[in-house]
Amino acid sequence: MRTELFVRLLIPDATAITALRTLKAMPGFEGLGALSRYDYYALESGGDVFAQAAQCDILVNANKHKALRALPGDGAARAAHLLVRDLGDDDALMRRLAGLGLPVTHAQRGVLWTLVARSGDAQALARKAADELLHNQHYQEYELREARR
Amino acid sequence: MSHVPRIAVILFPGTNDHENSQLAAQAAGMRADIVRWNDARDLAAYDGFLLPGGWSYEDRIRAGVIAAKTEIMARIRAQGKAVLGVCNGAQILVESGMIPGLSGKVEMALAPNRNPRIGGYYCTWTHMLPVGTCAFATKGEAVIRIPVAHGEGRFVTREPGLIERLWRDNQVVFQYCTAAGEVVDAFPVNPNGSTQAIAGICNREGNVLAMMPHPERASWMRQVPEGVKSGDAGPGRTVFAHMKAFMERGARETRAEAAR
Numbered sequence: 001m002r003t004e005l006f007v008r009l010l011i012p013d014a015t016a017i018t019a020l021r022t023l024k025a026m027p028g029f030e031g032l033g034a035l036s037r038y039d040y041y042a043l044e045s046g047g048d049v050f051a052q053a054a055q056c057d058i059l060v061n062a063n064k065h066k067a068l069r070a071l072p073g074d075g076a077a078r079a080a081h082l083l084v085r086d087l088g089d090d091d092a093l094m095r096r097l098a099g100l101g102l103p104v105t106h107a108q109r110g111v112l113w114t115l116v117a118r119s120g121d122a123q124a125l126a127r128k129a130a131d132e133l134l135h136n137q138h139y140q141e142y143e144l145r146e147a148r149r
Numbered sequence: 150m151s152h153v154p155r156i157a158v159i160l161f162p163g164t165n166d167h168e169n170s171q172l173a174a175q176a177a178g179m180r181a182d183i184v185r186w187n188d189a190r191d192l193a194a195y196d197g198f199l200l201p202g203g204w205s206y207e208d209r210i211r212a213g214v215i216a217a218k219t220e221i222m223a224r225i226r227a228q229g230k231a232v233l234g235v236c237n238g239a240q241i242l243v244e245s246g247m248i249p250g251l252s253g254k255v256e257m258a259l260a261p262n263r264n265p266r267i268g269g270y271y272c273t274w275t276h277m278l279p280v281g282t283c284a285f286a287t288k289g290e291a292v293i294r295i296p297v298a299h300g301e302g303r304f305v306t307r308e309p310g311l312i313e314r315l316w317r318d319n320q321v322v323f324q325y326c327t328a329a330g331e332v333v334d335a336f337p338v339n340p341n342g343s344t345q346a347i348a349g350i351c352n353r354e355g356n357v358l359a360m361m362p363h364p365e366r367a368s369w370m371r372q373v374p375e376g377v378k379s380g381d382a383g384p385g386r387t388v389f390a391h392m393k394a395f396m397e398r399g400a401r402e403t404r405a406e407a408a409r
Contacts, residue, residue, distance in 0.1 A: 015209040022210075022218055086261065092268050133218070136211060136244070138307050139260035 003049050006068040006112060007039040007060050019113070023129055032125055033078075033118035037111060038068075040083055043097070044106035052102055059097075071112070071145065078117040080126035081145040084135045085110035112145065154196040154396035155180040159225070159238075161216045162186070164203035166235065166365060173365035174199060176382070177389035179396075186221050196396040197231030200238025202298070202363060212259065212301045213240030222247075231284050231395055232357040233388070236299055239349075239359035243304075248359040249311070249320055250352035257306040257350075259361070262299070263342030272298035274374055275340055277348045277362055278330050281322040283355035284395035285388050292330045293323075293384045294373055295362040297348075302341040302361040304350065312344060323349035323360055356395070364388035 013036065020035040041059055043049055054060050054067040071081055085108065094107040113134055115126045123144055130142045156174055160167045160183050167183050174181035181199070184190065192198075206215035216222065216237075222245050225232060234242040240259045242248040249256055264271050274296050279286040306312065315321050324332045325339045325346040332346050333339065339346040341361070349360030367385030370376035376383065 014207070018206060018209045018215060022215055026218065133214065134210060136214075136255060136258040136260075138255070138258035138305050139303075140258075 003043045005041040031120040034116040036114045040110040040112040042108040043104045045104045078122045080122035082113045082126045084142045156197040157184040157195045158199045160185050161205035163205045166202035169365045170201040173368040200234040202236030214244045216241045217244035234359045242359040260303045260305045270300040277323040278326040281319050283351040285358045285391045295367045297362050304343045304347045322351050
């Protein structure tokens with residue numbers, strides 16, 4: 001069974017703010033309205049491990065994070081979700097989680113960016129942001145994700 | 150009157166090696182000013198630039214990528230002068246497309262280390278061999294004892310044939326090696342899993358170098374673990390000495406052209 005965690009900061013996210021400011025200073029991002037960021041984890045195991053994982057402080061620090069089971073819809077028709085992952089980065093995380101007693105057989109991590117467009121095509125804007133700032137194709141990959149409806 | 154080369158050591162928010170770098174450049178006989186990233190001064194007065202180590206913009210998104218998008222990097226690129234990027238400075242040069250600089254696009258990455266001993270940040274003393282000639286090194290010179298200190302120092306690319314092309318065009322400048330000068334593409338000699346144990350790459354013209362090891366932290370013998378505790382020049386000084394000589398040659402050639 002696959003369990004996903006979307007972990008967001010409860011405090012202001014300086015990385016997301018910097019990414020938004022940087023993109024808005026680049027040509028072609030005039031239509032970008034907002035940007036937020038989640039740490040993303042996908043865990044394969046024999047059952048639902050969300051509750052255990054959400055208490056695992058290498059993934060979720062309760063003092064500053066909140067873990068969600070699914071991407072929020074955000075009510076934004078013009079939102080696009082971009083998942084950026086490092087290639088070949090999964091084994092170390094699985095070993096660390098297994099070492100903490102979390103019964104996972106496979107683990108993936110990534111960063112999920114939510115871009116909200118004020119105008120134009122949010123998906124196209126997200127692809128452009130991925131290509132020009134949010135991912136480096138030489139060691140990362142990205143995919144566009146659907147939000148919960 | 151001889152021209153003393155003058156360089157700008159660029160300080161981004163989060164840079165922390167600017168003063169070390171300034172001292173090392175001065176010890177090699179250069180004039181070195183620390184210039185903030187948002188300083189609007191004319192860069193034409195400088196013969197070269199040094200992008201020091203640290204954590205520019207806190208490594209937000211990826212190491213070096215925010216600094217790579219700043220206006221001062223576009224101005225430095227436009228100068229076409231000597232540019233040395235060390236550690237985070239190397240990451241900035243790679244993310245800006247100045248290294249290897251073949252297409253103007255981002256052609257490589259300095260990816261997170263692959264190290265069997267520890268994940269993330271790793272610091273240790275290494276050796277590196279000059280295997281290419283550029284403004285900062287000469288192929289065949291002695292092995293350089295030098296430290297590394299980074300979490301993302303693994304040169305990688307998904308461009309087919311790029312590494313072969315870099316070798317063919319003399320753009321691979323340094324490789325990690327043993328004390329005897331044998332290049333070994335395996336830990337611990339290669340401390341971060343970098344492709345072919347590459348530690349430094351220059352652009353095609355040879356005036357821009359991105360290197361992960363820190364020459365400014367091996368500029369005096371007192372900094373080197375096995376060194377005598379003296380103020381003599383350390384093995385890393387050679388990188389700055391080459392840079393100075395390159396800029397002096399450039400100044401001489403410019404003056405000779407002007408006189409013709």
